[in-house]
Amino acid sequence: MAEQDAATAPTSRGIVAAVRRELAAARHAARASLAATAAARAAALAQLDAVRLSAPRRRDELLSTRDTALAEARARRERETAKLGRGLLGLAEAAAPGTAGSPWASWRPGMRPEPQAGLTPGLLRIGSLVQEPAPNVPVPALVPLLDTAHLGVSGDGAAAVDALIGAMLLRALASVPPGSLRISVYDPGRLGGALAGLAPLAPAGLISYLGPGGLGPLLDDLAEQIRRINENVLGGVYLSVAELAAETGRRPEPWRVAVLLADPNGAELSKAERAQLDRVARTGVAAGVHLISRGFELTADTDVETIAIRANGTARTSLTGEIPVRLDAPPGAALVTGVCRALAEQATAGPPPVPFAALLPDEIWQQSSAEALRAPIGEGTDGRLVELVLGDDPPHALIGGPSGSGKTNLIYCWLAALATRYSPGELSLYLLDFKEGVSFARFAPGTRDPSWLPQVRLVGVNVNSDREFGLALLRHLAEELKRRAAAAKQHEATKLAELRAEDPAGAWPRIVAVIDEFQVLLGARDAVTSEAVDLLEDLARRGRSQGIHLVLASQDVSGIEALWGRSGLVSQFTLRIALPKARRILSDVNLAAELIPRCHAVVNADSGVPSANTIVRLPDAGDRATWLGLQEQLWSARPEGAEPPRLFDGDSRPLFPLLPPPPAPELPAAVGAVALLGETIDVAGRPATLRLNRAPGRNLAVLGTRADEACAVLLAAGHALGSQHTSGSARFSVLCLDSDATTPAKSLHAVLDARHRCDWYDADGVTALLAELAEATDEQPHYVFGFAMDAVAAKLAAKPGPGLPSGHELLRTVLARGPERRTHLLGWWRTVARLRDDLGGPGARFDAIGAWVALDVHGPELSALYPQPGGPPWFPRLNRALHFDRAVHQRAQIIIPYEVAP
Structure with a gap:
C-alpha cells in the first residue's frame, strides 16, 4: 500500500508547476473580470450621455439600470475571485499538508509532529498572498525545497533572512520522518548564533554548525555524498533518490540541507570553493542534497528558487512572481526549542517498529521446511524485513541480552513468523524457559484458554529448579536424532531434504528447541552439567543434517565455563542475535550491541564477525490479545487428531492421572499390579x-x-x-x-x-x-x-x-x-x-x-x-x-x- 501511495503521489516539481499554472490562471481571470467591469461601466456612461437631455423620468430609469448592471458586475467579480481563492487555498493545503503549511498559532512547544504521509515532501509555507485575485481569501504563500530546489534568500536585514530560514527548516524537519533530514549550518559571522534555536537537534545528530574554514570541507563532503549516491544508490537505474523512493516504497538516504550564511566582512570564495559550490548546486537535488544560501550566489538554474525580503515585511518569490507575499511572523524561541527537543527525542528513539502483523504471511502454512526454515523477525535499516534462517548453514542460534532488553519479545516474533509459515507437519517446537516465569505457557492449553500452538510439542516453564527437565529434553532430542540417523542410513540419505524425498510418507518435520536462560542448565559442576554439555555438543554437531536445531538464549553467557570451554560446540552456533548491551554473543571485537537502542537487535549469521552485522528493529509481539487471536486461528486449522503439547510447570504439582477400568480377568500373580x-x-x-x-x-x-x-x-x-x-x-x-x-x-x-x-x-x-x-x-x-x-x-x-x-x-x-x-x-x-x-x-x-x-x-x-x-x-x-x-x-x-x- 505504501508503494502504491508513493507511486501515485504528485511530485514536488509537479506541485510547483500546478501552483504556477493556478496563479497564472488567477491573474488572467482577474484581468478579464476587471476588463468586463470597465466595459460595463463605459456602456452605462454612454447611455447616460445619450439621454442626458431626456425627460427626468427616463433619466432615473437609465440611472437605475446602470446601477443594477454595476452591482451585478461587482457581485460576479466577487464570486469569481472567491472561487479562484478557494481553489488556490485548496491547492495550497494539498501542497503543504500538516506542519508544512499550518499557521504557527496551531503549534505548541514540545509537540511531536506527525510527518506527512507518503515519500514525497510538500512545499513549505512562508506567509500569505497580499493582492488580487482573492483579497478576502487568505491564500498561503509556499516555496519548494526537498527533492525540488535549492533556495537563495536575500534581503536588507540579515536577521529577517535568518529568521525566515530557521522557520522553513523547522517546517521541513516536522514534515518528514524523524531523523530523515540532516542539516549543516555554515555561519562564520555569528558562529552558529544565526540559527541557534535549532541547537537542541544536535545531540540527535540532526544538525551541525561550522565556523570559519568549514566551508571547503562541507562542500567537499556534500560532493562526495552526491558521488556515492549516484554510484552506489542510484546506480544508473534511477534518475533521482525521489524516483527510487517512489518505485521501491522506501527512501534509502536522508535529505541533506546545507545552510550557507555568508559573512559580510569575510573573504570571497576561492576558485576551488566556487567550483565545488556550482557542482553541488547543479547535481545535488537529484541526490537529495540541497543548499539554502544567504549571501552566496547560486548558479542560475531551474533548480534554484529565490526569495527577496523587503523592508515592509513582504517578499517576492520566484514561484509567486508579481504577487507579493506577506511573511508570517517568525515562531517564538520557546516554540522552536521545544519542537526541536521533541524532534530530537523522536529521532533518537528511531522510527516506529514494523507492525507485528507485517511478520505474518497472507496465507498460513504455505512453506516447506525440507531445505530450511526461513522467517522474518523485524525491519532492517533499509526498510525491508530481515529473515532468520535455520538449516544446514546456519544450523543453530545463540540469543543474548540482559534482563529487560527484549529477549522474550524477539523469541515471540520468531515463533509467530515460523508458526504461520510452517504447518505442524513441517515444524515441531520444544520450548523451555529456565527463568522464573511463564513466558511460554500461553502456547499450551490452560484453564482460561483451551487453545494451543499446533506446532508445539513441549512447553516447560518455571524450571529454574529442575535442571533435570532440561537434561530430559536433551535426552529426548538425542533419541530422536538416533531415530532419524537410522532412517537416513536405511534410505541412503545424508540430510533431511533427501530423507523426506526418499520417505515422503514418514513424519520428518524440522525440530526447533528453544531453551531460554540455558546457562541455568550448565550452572553447576555436577553430573547434570557434564551430561548436558555432551548431549548439546552431539546435537549441535550432528543435528543440522537431521533437521534438529537448537536456539539457546541467555542474559549473559560470559560465565558459562562448561559452554565456552568447548570451542567445537560454540562454533556450531553460527547464527548470533545480540540485543542491546549483550556480551560475548558476537565476536570479541564486535561491539555493535553496545550501540543499538531498545527494540533493536544485531543479527549476524557468520559467528559474530562485524562485517556480517544486520541491525533489525523488532515489532511488539508481547500483546496477549494479539497472540490469542493468532493462536486461535492456527489452532482452528490444526490437523484432525492433533495432540496438545506436554506442559511442565515446575511450580505446579501434577494431578493424579485418570486410570482405565480394572482388567478382566484378574492380573496374573507373576505380573503383579503397578x-x-x-x-x-x-x-x-x-x-x-x-x-x-x-x-x-x-x-x-x-x-x-x-x-x-x-x-x-x-x-x-x-x-x-x-x-x-x-x-x-x-x-x-x-x-x-x-x-x-x-x-x-x-x-x-x-x-x-x-x-x-x-x-x-x-x-x-x-x-x-x-x-x-x-x-x-x-x-x-x-x-x-x-x-x-x-x-x-x-x-x-x-x-x-x-x-x-x-x-x-x-x-x-x-x-x-x-x-x-x-x-x-x-x-x-x-x-x-x-x-x-x-x-x-x-x-x-x-x-x-x-x-x-x-x-x-x-x-x-x-x-x-x-x-x-x-x-x-x-x-x-x-x-x-x-x-x-x-x-x-x-x-x-x-x-x-x-x-x-x-
Whole structure:
C-alpha cells in the first residue's frame, strides 16, 4: 500500500508547476473580470450621455439600470475571485499538508509532529498572498525545497533572512520522518548564533554548525555524498533518490540541507570553493542534497528558487512572481526549542517498529521446511524485513541480552513468523524457559484458554529448579536424532531434504528447541552439567543434517565455563542475535550491541564477525490479545487428531492421572499390579511406577518428614492399586499411626472400601495385624499402607511374652516373606535411622525394601539403600522426591508427588 501511495503521489516539481499554472490562471481571470467591469461601466456612461437631455423620468430609469448592471458586475467579480481563492487555498493545503503549511498559532512547544504521509515532501509555507485575485481569501504563500530546489534568500536585514530560514527548516524537519533530514549550518559571522534555536537537534545528530574554514570541507563532503549516491544508490537505474523512493516504497538516504550564511566582512570564495559550490548546486537535488544560501550566489538554474525580503515585511518569490507575499511572523524561541527537543527525542528513539502483523504471511502454512526454515523477525535499516534462517548453514542460534532488553519479545516474533509459515507437519517446537516465569505457557492449553500452538510439542516453564527437565529434553532430542540417523542410513540419505524425498510418507518435520536462560542448565559442576554439555555438543554437531536445531538464549553467557570451554560446540552456533548491551554473543571485537537502542537487535549469521552485522528493529509481539487471536486461528486449522503439547510447570504439582477400568480377568500373580508414585521429570511425563509381583523386596519405604508429600505418594499408590483389581479381588489395610496422617488415610480408606475389603487400624491394632500377616497363607493380593510406621516403634519393640515374637520381628517377617505370598507393605518412615531401627538396628540389612521414595533426606543418608558408595547426588527440594527401585533402576530418578483429589 505504501508503494502504491508513493507511486501515485504528485511530485514536488509537479506541485510547483500546478501552483504556477493556478496563479497564472488567477491573474488572467482577474484581468478579464476587471476588463468586463470597465466595459460595463463605459456602456452605462454612454447611455447616460445619450439621454442626458431626456425627460427626468427616463433619466432615473437609465440611472437605475446602470446601477443594477454595476452591482451585478461587482457581485460576479466577487464570486469569481472567491472561487479562484478557494481553489488556490485548496491547492495550497494539498501542497503543504500538516506542519508544512499550518499557521504557527496551531503549534505548541514540545509537540511531536506527525510527518506527512507518503515519500514525497510538500512545499513549505512562508506567509500569505497580499493582492488580487482573492483579497478576502487568505491564500498561503509556499516555496519548494526537498527533492525540488535549492533556495537563495536575500534581503536588507540579515536577521529577517535568518529568521525566515530557521522557520522553513523547522517546517521541513516536522514534515518528514524523524531523523530523515540532516542539516549543516555554515555561519562564520555569528558562529552558529544565526540559527541557534535549532541547537537542541544536535545531540540527535540532526544538525551541525561550522565556523570559519568549514566551508571547503562541507562542500567537499556534500560532493562526495552526491558521488556515492549516484554510484552506489542510484546506480544508473534511477534518475533521482525521489524516483527510487517512489518505485521501491522506501527512501534509502536522508535529505541533506546545507545552510550557507555568508559573512559580510569575510573573504570571497576561492576558485576551488566556487567550483565545488556550482557542482553541488547543479547535481545535488537529484541526490537529495540541497543548499539554502544567504549571501552566496547560486548558479542560475531551474533548480534554484529565490526569495527577496523587503523592508515592509513582504517578499517576492520566484514561484509567486508579481504577487507579493506577506511573511508570517517568525515562531517564538520557546516554540522552536521545544519542537526541536521533541524532534530530537523522536529521532533518537528511531522510527516506529514494523507492525507485528507485517511478520505474518497472507496465507498460513504455505512453506516447506525440507531445505530450511526461513522467517522474518523485524525491519532492517533499509526498510525491508530481515529473515532468520535455520538449516544446514546456519544450523543453530545463540540469543543474548540482559534482563529487560527484549529477549522474550524477539523469541515471540520468531515463533509467530515460523508458526504461520510452517504447518505442524513441517515444524515441531520444544520450548523451555529456565527463568522464573511463564513466558511460554500461553502456547499450551490452560484453564482460561483451551487453545494451543499446533506446532508445539513441549512447553516447560518455571524450571529454574529442575535442571533435570532440561537434561530430559536433551535426552529426548538425542533419541530422536538416533531415530532419524537410522532412517537416513536405511534410505541412503545424508540430510533431511533427501530423507523426506526418499520417505515422503514418514513424519520428518524440522525440530526447533528453544531453551531460554540455558546457562541455568550448565550452572553447576555436577553430573547434570557434564551430561548436558555432551548431549548439546552431539546435537549441535550432528543435528543440522537431521533437521534438529537448537536456539539457546541467555542474559549473559560470559560465565558459562562448561559452554565456552568447548570451542567445537560454540562454533556450531553460527547464527548470533545480540540485543542491546549483550556480551560475548558476537565476536570479541564486535561491539555493535553496545550501540543499538531498545527494540533493536544485531543479527549476524557468520559467528559474530562485524562485517556480517544486520541491525533489525523488532515489532511488539508481547500483546496477549494479539497472540490469542493468532493462536486461535492456527489452532482452528490444526490437523484432525492433533495432540496438545506436554506442559511442565515446575511450580505446579501434577494431578493424579485418570486410570482405565480394572482388567478382566484378574492380573496374573507373576505380573503383579503397578503402583503409581508420582510423575517423572521427562518429556513424556510418565508416571514413576512400582510393580508389586512375587519377587523378594517388593515393598516400598517412603522416607522424610514432609507429611503431605509422603501421604500423597501413598495415596497415589493406593488409588492406582485399587483401580487395577476387580471388585473384591484384593484386600487392603490402612494403618493410621500419627494424627498428621489422619485426613489422607481416611480418604484412602474411603476410596478403597467402596470396592474392596479395606480394614482400618490404629496404633493399638498394628501388632495383631502384623501377627496375622506373618502367619497368613492366603495368596489373595493384600496391600498394607502404613502411615508413619516409626510412630509405633515403642509398641513394636515391646516383648509380648516368653517365646512370642515382638512387633519388630513380625514386621521383618512380613517384609521378607510377604511379597512371595502377594502381601506388600507400603510404609512411611520419617527418617532413614528409624527405618533402620525397625529393621534391626545399625547392622540391619535393607534387602526387604526393594524400592524407596526419599523426600527431605540428603543423599549421603541413603547410602545404605543405594548401590553406589556415598549415596545418590540428591539435595532435597520442595515438592520433589527421589525414587529408586532396585529391580529396574541403575540410578535414582527425581519424581514429583501427585496432587491426589480426596
